[in-house]
Amino acid sequence: MTTNLSLNIKRELYQVCVADIQTRLNTIKATIFELDQALLSETKSSAGDKHETGRAMIQLERENVGRQLAELEKTQHILSKIDVNRTNQTIGLGSVVITDKMNYFLAISLGEIRLEHTEYYAISPHAPIGRLLMGKTTGDTIAFREQHFEIRAVL
Template sequence: MSSTLHLKKNLYDTCFQFIENRLLTVQKTINEIQESLTSETKSSAGDKHETGRAMLQLEREKAGNQLSEIVKVKEALSKISVEKTSPTIGLGSVVYTTKANYYIAISAGELTVDKENFYAISPNTPIGKLLFGKGVGDAVLFRDLTFEVKKVV
């Protein structure tokens, strides 16, 4: 396996694990809320009971929305092919610039892979939109900072 393919696979796997961890956390929260709702039903009646149920219902709805977002992000990640390389920046590109290194995939924050730091960003982020479609030698202006694309894999 080439070092480029190895790097892209490691970045992809790290992003995948990031999403899986978020998914597990939200599913655990939903299960806990469901358990609380079930036990709330068995306990006292009255206004306090109704308020508690309403709060739990809101929490469950919020967790459900988070779950739906995570599923969308996971779908976006699944569209990336680690084997594909292109001279222009697109989904799945690893981008080296004079300021920082980026992995155009999902917003997962700073990742360290093979002793190098990368920012996993979504193509929908402000910096992702600026980088998308650019190539080696192109300059990008972001927040009064100009940097140049050095390498795209």
């Protein structure tokens, strides 16, 4: 594979991941805004216990969404560490790995990404197969779930 083609594939995979994270961040921020508005608009009614239960439920949901936001921001930070203009011989964060069975993008856990009739799986380096791939090079073989994968290229 030519270097330009390799970098284009990596850039496209990276952009799909960035767009997905941005969409999820926007959704979560909109949810937080709506929950904050709901908390502000809750007014004391004659049914005091009912009011307090409603506020508590909204507050719990706000805390859950806040945790999701924190996790997404961590994921976004991991993505920001990837240099899409750099290729290495050794598999690491940001590597595109071509094997005889599947293709991987070691970045974040996003799942299947299809580029020009080719499937890639965006996985975290901390995922079980990601940990096996880290540090390997072209020609190495890994065993995962009773299957053997030969690494054909590292982009």
